[in-house]
Amino acid sequence: MNLSELCFHLKNRPRMYVMDDRFTTAVAFVEGFNQANDGRTLSGFQSFVINQLNGGKRSSLHWSSLIAKSEFSSTLDNDVAIMDLSPEAQRALINRMIDLLMEYDACQTGEEPPSHNEMKNGS
Structure with a gap:
């Protein structure tokens, strides 16, 4: 399986790969996939996320935290943990990660x- 296929399956068949709808569970699965490929799959993803979401400004945050902060900054800045976000917010983060x-x-x-239509239809 390659990264494109992984994204398709996480988007369209999430229960085949992860046991719940939490963002942290999906991140753990993606990181496990990366580790199974000796870290090659996501070797530049941290820098990519920094450029896309943080304007290229260096950050020590893991890419998953950057995604969460970019989507729910005001909520997370108020000492709300990612795991405490609503199910809708969790799904939004998963979709943003997949994108x-x-x-x-x-x-x-x-x-x-x-x-998005191609991802949904498997084209």
């Missing part, structure tokens, strides 16, 4: 990322 992973994969492969 960024697809964009990153497209940059790595030189292809256009699939549209």
